[in-house]
Amino acid sequence: xxxxxxxxxxxxxxxxxxxxxxxxxxxxxxxxxxxxxxxxxxxxxxxxxxxxxxxxxxxxxxxxxxxxxxxxxxxxxxxxxxxxxxxxxxxxxxxxxxxxxxxxxxxxxxxxxxxxxxxxxxxxxxxxxxxxxxxxxxxxxxxxxxxxxxxxxxxxxxxxxxxxxxxxxxxxxxxxxxxxxxxxxxxxxxxxxxxxxxxxxxxxxxxxxxxxxxxxxxxxxxxxxxxxxxxxxxxxxxxxxxxxxxxxxxxxxxxxxxxxxxxxxxxxxxxxxxxxxxxxxxxxxxxxxxxxxxxxxxxxxxxxxxxxxxxxxxxxxxxxxxxxxxxxxxxxxxxxxxxxxxxxxxxxxxxxxxxxxxxxxxxxxxxxxxxxxxxxxxxxxxxxxxxxxxxxxxxxxxxxxxxxxx
Numbered sequence: 001x002x003x004x005x006x007x008x009x010x011x012x013x014x015x016x017x018x019x020x021x022x023x024x025x026x027x028x029x030x031x032x033x034x035x036x037x038x039x040x041x042x043x044x045x046x047x048x049x050x051x052x053x054x055x056x057x058x059x060x061x062x063x064x065x066x067x068x069x070x071x072x073x074x075x076x077x078x079x080x081x082x083x084x085x086x087x088x089x090x091x092x093x094x095x096x097x098x099x100x101x102x103x104x105x106x107x108x109x110x111x112x113x114x115x116x117x118x119x120x121x122x123x124x125x126x127x128x129x130x131x132x133x134x135x136x137x138x139x140x141x142x143x144x145x146x147x148x149x150x151x152x153x154x155x156x157x158x159x160x161x162x163x164x165x166x167x168x169x170x171x172x173x174x175x176x177x178x179x180x181x182x183x184x185x186x187x188x189x190x191x192x193x194x195x196x197x198x199x200x201x202x203x204x205x206x207x208x209x210x211x212x213x214x215x216x217x218x219x220x221x222x223x224x225x226x227x228x229x230x231x232x233x234x235x236x237x238x239x240x241x242x243x244x245x246x247x248x249x250x251x252x253x254x255x256x257x258x259x260x261x262x263x264x265x266x267x268x269x270x271x272x273x274x275x276x277x278x279x280x281x282x283x284x285x286x287x288x289x290x291x292x293x294x295x296x297x298x299x300x301x302x303x304x305x306x307x308x309x310x311x312x313x314x315x316x317x318x319x320x321x322x323x324x325x326x327x328x329x330x331x332x333x334x335x336x337x338x339x340x341x342x343x344x345x346x347x348x349x350x351x352x353x354x355x356x357x358x359x360x361x362x363x364x365x366x367x368x369x370x371x372x373x374x375x376x377x378x379x380x381x382x383x384x385x386x387x388x389x390x391x392x393x394x395x396x397x398x399x400x401x402x403x404x405x406x
Contacts, residue, residue, distance in 0.1 A: 001296065001360055001371045007305040008318045008373055010297050012360055030309040042245055049243035053087060056167040064092040064119070066167035069156040071095060071279035072109030074248060075171045077255040079240055080116050083169055091169070094159050096151030096221075097124035098280065104262040105278030115259040123155050125221060132212040135341045138348075139211075141200055142294060142355035144337065145287045148280060149198045150222055157191075161225040161233045168237035172246055189237025191224060247310060248276070269330040271300045272321050285333025292326055293352050296360040296370045300325035322373055327380055349384040358393040 070076035137146035204222035255261035304318035
């Protein structure tokens with residue numbers, strides 16, 4: 001498996017492409033931005049943003065000016081601060097609550113109404129429904145957090161249609177993560193992208209199956225409004241990252257200084273950052289561990305790649321972060337999640353192994369092996385055999401490392 005020569009992303013990274021020089025699309029997008037993104041560039045974009053939002057401002061106070069979907073994280077604070085305190089808009093904050101906040105994350109969420117002075121709608125499905133969706137998402141796609149990715153994208157749209165608030169203001173745009181788009185694309189929120197990317201092609205109908213007993217009445221919050229309803233309301237979803245320089249580290253520090261945003265009280269098991277994903281205890285832990293199981297890299301790689309591009313880490317320092325964190329099986333979070341959904345660790349391991357990508361992993365002497373960023377391959381624990389694991393996909397024809405892994 002090849003890795004970017006500038007950051008630490010593997011070629012198998014989701015939505016990432018490599019050029020002939022071995023540089024990933026995310027680094028090329030960052031390079032493109034660095035060449036054009038001077039003060040004049042951002043000033044022009046700010047002017048575009050100001051003109052855009054004026055069309056949605058309601059001076060008579062007859063309704064909210066916009067919806068800002070928030071999780072209570074550092075970027076949520078920054079988005080809400082921009083709209084309310086920098087541009088004087090009257091936003092409504094909308095949150096999907098998946099019953100998975102860390103205590104400091106819940107505190108940050110609760111603090112938003114007080115510190116930012118903005119009305120806030122929080123929607124949380126029933127806990128029995130969430131437990132079923134955790135189990136089902138894990139078994140169907142290796143993602144116990146599917147419900148959270150779906151909820152945070154569907155619920156604000158439902159509220160926008162129901163309350164006739166046309167403008168949705170999202171945060172980061174994906175070209176900063178994987179280089180999927182050019183900065184000039186001005187990508188906007190749309191139903192198709194949400195279905196294909198955030199919901200992985202699944203819908204609420206796929207969750208109504210026999211093993212967990214979920215019914216349509218349990219999942220109203222997962223149902224997109226009809227297209228004609230969206231069009232009638234004139235809903236438009238923009239990403240504020242298209243118009244302002246996006247730096248999560250700066251956001252966290254500023255929101256901490258001005259509004260008391262709290263960082264993690266103890267280090268995470270799988271990444272070095274302490275200001276990300278406080279709104280989801282599983283995102284940095286067991287959910288991210290599944291990313292490593294599937295694709296051979298994890299959130300420490302994601303964070304390190306961003307920090308290399310933004311100048312906070314050298315590539316050598318990023319490699320050390322990957323060595324330290326990417327492979328860790330998170331004991332604290334795993335035990336918490338297994339207890340939450342009433343599953344044993346042996347069952348978890350067997351299901352998890354069925355999602356391993358055979359282009360990344362191979363089986364040798366009953367161990368999982370993969371090629372590493374720093375050169376030589378390593379083993380990463382025992383194979384958990386089951387009837388569902390197609391071992392033939394992973395076995396070597398000889399005891400040498402396959403060329404595709406190098």
